[in-house]
Each structure stands twice: as C-alpha cells, then as structure tokens.
Amino acid sequence: MVDEGRCHAHQSSSVDNNYSSLIILAFHYLSTPIQNEVLLRKLYIEMDLSSYQIAEVSGWSRTSISDALRILDLSKETKKAPNLKFGEKLVGGKRVPHKEEQKVIKKIITLRNKGLSFRAIANYLNEKRVPSKLGRKWNKTTVGDIINRNQNQEA
Secondary structure, eight states, rough: OHHHHHHHHHHHHTTTTTHHHHHHGGGGGOOGGOOOOOOOHHHISSSSOHHHHHHHOOOHHHHHHHHHHHHHTTOSOOOOOOOOOEEEEEEEEEEEEEEEHHHHHHHHHHHHHOOOOOHHHHHHHTTOOOOOOTSSSOOOHHHHHHHHHHHHHOO
C-alpha cells in the first residue's frame, strides 16, 4: 500500500519542475486515467502531450486516455493541425503534393500491383533506404494506409 501522505508531499515538493508529473506516473497504477484528472490535465494541457504520448509514458491505453479526456471535458484551447500525410507538404499554409514522395507512392502502388504484401513493400523501402515522412523505418501499416488512401482517391 502506498503511503498517501508521502505521495502528496513528494508531489507538492516538485511542482515547480516542469517534468514533475512524470515522477507522479509511478502512482498512476493505483487507478485509471479518469481517476487521475490532475495528472491527466498536467500532461495533456500544461505539458501539451498528445494522448499517444501520454500512453507511451504512462502505460495507460490510448483509448482509456481519450475516454477520460472526453468524460472530464479536458480539451486544449487550440488544436494542432493534423499531421501531413505521406505525399503532401505545406506551402504557404496549404497542403500541396510533395513530388518526391509522390514518386515513392507510385512505386508502392506498382509493387502492390505486382502482388507484394504490405510487409514486403515496407521491407523493400527500408532496404532501399527510402525515407519515410518522419525518417523512421517503414512498416506494413503505413504502406497499407498509403495504398488504401490512394484507392479511395481514385474511387
């Protein structure tokens, strides 16, 4: 059992530290995100973490975090623009086609039409050192998203 008095004393002594809430995460296992409104508010609003980032650092599921944010009516004043999709770039605040990434999309579609699986295409792109949007390794989900988005645009 955690000594509640010690827990609260520890929290209040490190309030000034911007990352003090990460220390508090050790105590979140006692409850769910909805039962940790103060911590959730600190991470989501004050530290401006996304629900995905909170899930990474807390171990809570992203779904339970999103549900708690909705139930507790926690929202950010300004919403961030959605991430650019592979094949897009911003020019003057408008989304326009990214020519180099469009070439990669065409290659992905060609490989798929030859019967390669999403995983095989991701492996091919990684072997050829084709950069992804965020510079990470390609995975089957990203390849599938690109193919599905392309099919929906043609329909």
